[in-house]
Amino acid sequence: MKLATLRNGRPDGHLVVVSRDLTRFASAGRVAPNLQGALDEWERCAPILRAVSDQLNNGEISGMTFDAREALAPLPRAYQWIDGSGYLVHLDRVRSLKGSIDAQLQDERPLLYQGGSDSFLAPTGAIVIPSDDLALDYEAEAVVVTGPVPMGVNRVDASAAIRLVGICNDVSLRRLVVDDLENGFGFFHAKPATSFSPVFVTPDELGEAWGNNRLNLRVRIHVNESLYGQPNAGRDVKFDFADLLVAATRTRELGTGTIVGSGTIANAHDDILPLKHDGIGFGCIAEARTAEKAVLGKARTPFLKPGDRVRINAVDADNRSVFGAIDQLVQLAT
Amino acid sequence: MKLATLRNGRPDGHLVVVSRDLTRFASAGRVAPNLQGALDEWERCAPILRAVSDQLNNGEISGMTFDAREALAPLPRAYQWIDGSGYLVHLDRVRSLKGSIDAQLQDERPLLYQGGSDSFLAPTGAIVIPSDDLALDYEAEAVVVTGPVPMGVNRVDASAAIRLVGICNDVSLRRLVVDDLENGFGFFHAKPATSFSPVFVTPDELGEAWGNNRLNLRVRIHVNESLYGQPNAGRDVKFDFADLLVAATRTRELGTGTIVGSGTIANAHDDILPLKHDGIGFGCIAEARTAEKAVLGKARTPFLKPGDRVRINAVDADNRSVFGAIDQLVQLAT
Numbered sequence: 001m002k003l004a005t006l007r008n009g010r011p012d013g014h015l016v017v018v019s020r021d022l023t024r025f026a027s028a029g030r031v032a033p034n035l036q037g038a039l040d041e042w043e044r045c046a047p048i049l050r051a052v053s054d055q056l057n058n059g060e061i062s063g064m065t066f067d068a069r070e071a072l073a074p075l076p077r078a079y080q081w082i083d084g085s086g087y088l089v090h091l092d093r094v095r096s097l098k099g100s101i102d103a104q105l106q107d108e109r110p111l112l113y114q115g116g117s118d119s120f121l122a123p124t125g126a127i128v129i130p131s132d133d134l135a136l137d138y139e140a141e142a143v144v145v146t147g148p149v150p151m152g153v154n155r156v157d158a159s160a161a162i163r164l165v166g167i168c169n170d171v172s173l174r175r176l177v178v179d180d181l182e183n184g185f186g187f188f189h190a191k192p193a194t195s196f197s198p199v200f201v202t203p204d205e206l207g208e209a210w211g212n213n214r215l216n217l218r219v220r221i222h223v224n225e226s227l228y229g230q231p232n233a234g235r236d237v238k239f240d241f242a243d244l245l246v247a248a249t250r251t252r253e254l255g256t257g258t259i260v261g262s263g264t265i266a267n268a269h270d271d272i273l274p275l276k277h278d279g280i281g282f283g284c285i286a287e288a289r290t291a292e293k294a295v296l297g298k299a300r301t302p303f304l305k306p307g308d309r310v311r312i313n314a315v316d317a318d319n320r321s322v323f324g325a326i327d328q329l330v331q332l333a334t
Numbered sequence: 335m336k337l338a339t340l341r342n343g344r345p346d347g348h349l350v351v352v353s354r355d356l357t358r359f360a361s362a363g364r365v366a367p368n369l370q371g372a373l374d375e376w377e378r379c380a381p382i383l384r385a386v387s388d389q390l391n392n393g394e395i396s397g398m399t400f401d402a403r404e405a406l407a408p409l410p411r412a413y414q415w416i417d418g419s420g421y422l423v424h425l426d427r428v429r430s431l432k433g434s435i436d437a438q439l440q441d442e443r444p445l446l447y448q449g450g451s452d453s454f455l456a457p458t459g460a461i462v463i464p465s466d467d468l469a470l471d472y473e474a475e476a477v478v479v480t481g482p483v484p485m486g487v488n489r490v491d492a493s494a495a496i497r498l499v500g501i502c503n504d505v506s507l508r509r510l511v512v513d514d515l516e517n518g519f520g521f522f523h524a525k526p527a528t529s530f531s532p533v534f535v536t537p538d539e540l541g542e543a544w545g546n547n548r549l550n551l552r553v554r555i556h557v558n559e560s561l562y563g564q565p566n567a568g569r570d571v572k573f574d575f576a577d578l579l580v581a582a583t584r585t586r587e588l589g590t591g592t593i594v595g596s597g598t599i600a601n602a603h604d605d606i607l608p609l610k611h612d613g614i615g616f617g618c619i620a621e622a623r624t625a626e627k628a629v630l631g632k633a634r635t636p637f638l639k640p641g642d643r644v645r646i647n648a649v650d651a652d653n654r655s656v657f658g659a660i661d662q663l664v665q666l667a668t
Contacts, residue, residue: 011374011590040345077413077589080452085519113519114448118414118589130486130585151667152464173585185419185447186520192586251464251507252526255411255452256345333485 001053002199005035005072012036013072017052018199022324024063026056035075039163039257042147068324071198073120075257081117083170083261084110084244089236090266093287110239110247113187121195126331127171135174136304136330140283140312142215142233142262143168144241145200149254158245159213164200166323167219167314168261174286197323213240217322219265222311226274229281231267273301306332335387336533339369339406346370347406351386352533356658358397360390369409373497373591376481402658405532407454409591415451417504417595418444418578423570424600427621444573444581447521455529460665461505469508470638470664474617474646476549476567476596477502478575479534483588492579493547498534500657501553501648502595508620531657547574551656553599556645560608563615565601607635640666
């Protein structure tokens with residue numbers, strides 16, 4: 001089933017079930033007050049939500065027109081947002097930019113950072129930045145939402161704890177990354193609010209698009225009218241979501257509704273921008289710039305600026321959107 | 335007024351108003367489903383909660399016996415937990431332990447790290463560690479809980495956004511701090527679940543114990559029967575809570591119910607353990623060990639081990655507990 005959260009003036013919004021083709025929705029307000037509430041009582045709620053989903057998909061209930069512009073992030077705020085480093089290609093490409101003190105690739109155990117989860121951006125909400133000189137970048141990622149996960153979980157139980165799957169834009173301010181890392185306390189100012197796809201989907205609903213604890217879909221990224229990337233989130237995965245959950249529970253349990261990100265999706269290739277029709281491209285601009293430096297001697301793709309639009313959309317083999325698109329305008333804070 | 339959350343089998347517990355002397359409580363379940371709910375509608379809820387508090391304190395309602403062992407963290411889970419570095423004495427003392435690459439003290443702008451907020455420890459719940467070789471330490475801190483805070487807030491508005499005040503034990507696994515910092519992504523494994531005082535208190539209720547955006551109380555720390563520290567949280571403050579909030583909103587807003595920590599409370603002195611009756615001592619064991627290395631040539635105070643009990647309690651001039659005590663046993667995961 002596919003779940004979304006519609007704007008209703010409350011911080012946690014209104015839970016709805018969305019049809020497979022993302023055109024219609026039915027309210028789930030009688031099942032749970034919001035998505036976190038449904039996750040908190042998943043054993044009770046999931047079967048009811050699934051029944052609504054079946055009725056919506058087979059036409060027993062007609063539902064109402066789903067408009068992604070009315071959607072908040074499926075969890076408009078969450079109790080935890082952890083971002084991992086599933087794709088070593090990404091770390092390899094951007095390492096020189098990040099001011100890391102460790103020259104050795106982190107290939108034994110995934111890196112994880114604790115992200116802010118108090119106020120996520122709506123999928124079509126503006127990305128508001130405090131000034132235009134902070135090197136705003138997108139980072140296209142796959143994410144999962146978990147049930148409760150015990151400390152020291154094994155891969156099998158970790159996999160079984162995954163309740164929902166989606167995508168995100170892990171908005172990054174590149175100019176502040178080095179500051180944050182040099183301070184030694186980790187990412188903070190460089191990682192403002194993250195945005196998520198309008199819809200999160202259960203693993204079973206994804207069929208072949210979910211397997212081996214990874215999302216096997218192309219994630220297409222446009223900046224304004226230009227295709228910047230279409231990497232496949234299921235390829236070149238060094239650490240899958242089970243690995244990330246095992247790593248995250250090394251010293252603690254994870255509460256219900258924890259969101260875990262894959263890290264910037266990155267496939268191996270030799271492309272530079274502008275991208276050819278069948279090119280793979282980049283899950284973030286920093287990677288594109290690094291490739292340009294290597295090939296052309298200098299970076300030429302600019303970071304995002306006010307007025308730019310960034311669109312991130314996971315598509316199936318028939319180019320149909322699976323989670324709905326993240327589609328955001330960059331704005332300067334007034 | 336003083337607020338607490340009692341265990342009721344639900345993740346967010348049951349909100350209660352506690353008497354000034356911490357002996358009695360009255361349910362606030364009719365006002366809000368839980369503390370986050372009350373914070374979300376603070377303008378509506380605060381006056382009602384204050385009226386209940388007044389009735390409880392003047393004897394109009396008798397209430398029931400308050401037992402801190404029934405209390406969860408006031409926010410058993412929160413949407414955000416940010417920890418700051420308000421006391422440079424602490425950073426100065428532990429710098430050599432932390433593997434920081436930056437020799438210069440961060441004295442222009444506070445350091446902040448994003449902590450996990452998905453499942454906090456109850457004030458009398460066990461601290462469960464995965465193994466006994468991770469150098470478990472306590473960190474005694476003051477904390478505030480905020481309403482919504484806009485990006486780029488000024489000091490006056492930051493101060494006005496502080497809704498509640500309390501204390502915490504920012505549980506730390508020292509052996510993993512260096513790993514976390516060397517990885518470059520910041521604290522993660524070294525900072526398992528944090529514990530909080532049974533009661534959070536509004537700034538107005540604190541009277542002179544709250545002023546200049548800091549908590550002017552001694553925080554007494556015992557490990558088993560030994561006094562390890564009694565620093566005053568209002569002294570040697572380099573960055574007060576307004577400073578921390580200004581810093582935290584540099585690139586983003588803070589959602590309602592954000593908890594911000596002061597960093598380990600540390601006063602300047604030349605004590606070592608065992609502490610004299612009027613000694614100041616240490617807000618964490620790492621500091622005590624650093625002082626021992628300087629004075630004795632080697633550290634002798636051990637980190638916490640299974641079976642140890644750590645008690646952290648903020649007291650007024652008459653030695654009365656203000657927030658109730660954090661009182662926890664260390665246990666090894668089974």
